[in-house]
Amino acid sequence: MCVALPGKVVKVDGRKATVDFSGNTLVAEAGLVKVKPGDDVLVHAGCILQVLTKKEGNEMREILKELEAL
């Protein structure tokens, strides 16, 4: 139930967006986050919860380096 999946926005149509999941597109609610085509998004129960950024690698590496110094 907690399941939220990453997908890519293909098209935005008012408060709905077409999201692509590995070649399959679905229409999801886009009222909670501003999205544009090309955005990677997190979708939960038919609703876009967040736009995903690429921050993962950098932050993780920084934090771990900081931890090493402990």
Added chain:
Amino acid sequence: MKITMAHGSGGKATSELISEIFAKNFNDPVLDRMEDSAVVPGCAKIAVTTDSFVVTPLFFPGGDIGHLAVCGTVNDLAVSGAYPRYLSVGMIIEAGFEMETLVRIVKSIAMTAKEAGVSIVTGDTKVVEGGSADGIFINTAGVGVFTAERPPLPQKIAPGDKIIISGYMASHGMAIMAARENMGFNPPLESDVAPIAALVDRVLQGGGKVNAMRDPTRGGVAATLCEWVTRNTDIAIYDSMLPVRPDVSAACEILGMDPLYIANEGIMLMSVSAPDAEQALISLHSVACGKNAAIIGEVKKGGGDVYAVTDYGTKRKIMMPQGEILPRIC
């Protein structure tokens, strides 16, 4: 024009329905004799099977109830090792059903039967009051024959066997689910429903010891593996080797379902003696609908466990599916 109670009452309307719709489309000389029983050539041992089809929706991407009604039964015959030969078609139709829809379904049955190389030699039609049958229910019974070169398969797995799947998993169940729930996938998820007799032929012609074969319908691959395992064997399959169409895989993720438990209607599972596994795979790959065939696991000596080895190297128990994951899928 609609089906009425009169069509099922055995009188003029019934015989017109039979001759104009069924007999005309099924086009079979034995059927045309309209005898109480079809008397046909057989052999010493025959394979007999039956299946009833209550799928909803009636028409779905990749097929329809008619298509399914033939494939479901023909495939059950094929995986026993038999040559599918004869089919009966029994229908229970709801009064008020559109004649046009019935014709579509009947044509689908005829076309699939032709593709599968089986003759429809007998049938039955009943009509029930509106509300009793959700449109249409179809039952097909099938008869297949064996020969000296094609005896029945032992249907017993043995330690050391390789488990082989002939194609992508979970397509049918997810296609039905997506259609029924109006998931709005684009392009729509397609069912894999197809006759597999030709696949079976190719594998068995290739020689080699096929110990068991099954078409994993309701309950998916998981159910078949759980039915195959015995008290002194374990079956191990590998997540990394399971072939699933990317769009089906995405749909499973979105709906939180495991492809192993989802119904299939156009693939088969085989347990093949290890030395013959490669050859079986080559045979499958030589047929269009077998091009995604893969070795997915093996049978070991054990204690009755079925498990999947995850991408992380851990074991995930596979259990006999409980209850209706997806009702009315076939």
Added chain:
Amino acid sequence: MTDIRAYLKNYGGPPLRLMEVCGTHTAQISRCGIAGMLSPAIRLISGPGCPVCVTVTAYIDRLVELSLEPGTTVLTFGDLLRVRGSRRSLNDARAAGGRVRMVYSPMDSLRIASAAKSGRFVFAAVGFETTAPVYAMLLEEAEQADIRNLRLLTSLKTMPPVIDWICKNQGGIDGFLAPGHVSVITGSRAFEPLSRKYGIPFVVSGFSGEQILASLYALVRRRGKAGVLNLYPSAVTAEGNREAQRAVAHYFAPCDAAWRGMGKIAGSGLALRAPFARFDAGSLGLDDDRSFNPRCRCAKVLTGAVSPPECPLFGGACTPRTPQGACMVSQEGSCYNYFVGGRGSR
């Protein structure tokens, strides 16, 4: 990554108990066999992270009743179908002629309700902060389209109060894996007050095996220190999704809520605000929790007081095929995941 694995495997410091409070983390930990990768001095405990599992039996009983009322159809996520109330599950109700329909998204219920020519629809609105915004969207559209035949029976809960409860009433937790998707909505900052109050670290974790291991590593390294670390920055920010928070606050207000295994926890739930009472199917007062099987230990498993194999029914009378309690029914439940994958079977 190999350094992290080696560190966790060889850790020889003071024994630590770390808890995850997210059903998806529970499932992933099991799947990746994380527990088996850790030193015996690090114990992983499953907390109340599964919204279905923490729902009290009175709520299910009410859904069952509603489904059997002529003209009423219950719409629900699939996970809820097999969970039993004090007697029956929605599946049982269906077999007895009740009207129950599974949907993938709460938004589907709008389509179903507006297309229906008659009858009433009740959506089984369970979930944590991740799902509450979806219900807010549902209500927004229902208002706009003037939909009158759809109501919600809510069992919405929030994480910080239950984490507080566990720390206060049970204690002994040295660090929390903060729920990943809840944090997308609430922001990582939402866990700072708790972290300071109890002086323990929180790490917001992603869902891959590597991310979870890194987060556990961070928790171990920061033992005894307050503070929230966000190791899922691609989806989680410090302040979370403001628009979602606003939408939820518009339709819902905090209320006391009953949790399986913990009783009523003040301010731990969300209830429809008075102006939207017409969308409420009678959610107040569904507090009773009476297990179908009196020997079921779900209540203790949910708080981490007892591990699944310590329940007398585990693996015997209670299996995924014959579940006795919610923890075995739900695919995010502790008992289900323990049964299917162990916490570290290799």
